[in-house]
Amino acid sequence: xxxxxxxxxxxxxxxxxxxxxxxxxxxxxxxxxxxxxxxxxxxxxxxxxxxxxxxxxxxxxxxxxxxxxxxxxxxxxxxxxxxxxxxxxxxxxxx
Numbered sequence: 744x745x746x747x748x749x750x751x752x753x754x755x756x757x758x759x760x761x762x763x764x765x766x767x768x769x770x771x772x773x774x775x776x777x778x779x780x781x782x783x784x785x786x787x788x789x790x791x792x793x794x795x796x797x798x799x800x801x802x803x804x805x806x807x808x809x810x811x812x813x814x815x816x817x818x819x820x821x822x823x824x825x826x827x828x829x830x831x832x833x834x835x836x837x838x
Contacts, residue, residue, distance in 0.1 A: 752778040
């Protein structure tokens with residue numbers, strides 16, 4: 744048997760210019776050009792996107808759910824960051 748050298752790449756697609764990229768899934772490829780082509784072929788067959796990012800899965804860093812309390816705790820003491828801290832003026836619409 745031959746050894747599979749394909750790397751897993753995470754795919755992020757921007758649906759329209761100016762909008763945020765969203766994670767769509769992943770593809771297997773040997774290099775970045777092949778990853779882009781595979782992502783295009785798999786996730787944008789009907790012109791769903793305007794830009795594609797591919798990132799090696801091994802390069803993504805994530806927080807760990809077990810560390811949720813200590814990792815996110817510092818933001819809980821800053822009440823001014825919560826939208827409930829502000830009062831809306833009576834004449835304000837669509838905010």
